[in-house]
Amino acid sequence: MMIDNDPIAMRKVYYDAWQKELKGLPLTPMEIIIVDIIKRHPEYHPIFTEENFEKLQTEKFALDHNPFFHLALHVTVAEQIGADRPQGIRELFSKLLKKHQDKTIAEHKMIECLAHVLVESFMKDAASSEEQYLESIRKLI
Known part of the structure; x- marks a missing residue:
């Protein structure tokens, strides 16, 4: 998992990965x-040019x-699916993928659920609920 409280450093991780891809350099997992994820979001490609990234x-x-x-959020969902944590999320993703026939759409549905649970837990100043998260995804299937 990528955790860093420095938003500039985190943004640079995305920029560096994209630049390595464009240059044909080897990538870490x-x-x-x-x-x-960036490839599936062409609307974000302009952000990762050197000129625009410096400004942004x-x-x-x-x-x-x-x-x-x-x-x-996409990275978080990808890591959750890869680790099947919370338990059962990989199967739920498979069902969403089967329903929508599009990886990005399926991930976006999960991201909406994740964001909702995170915002709700923040507003209540409480830990987020894995079960609430999983249940909200189940309702989409």
């Missing part, structure tokens, strides 16, 4: 995940319009 490194985005937060 985490960079492979990041690049796959310190940009303050509204949470619901933050491309870096969106990418981070």
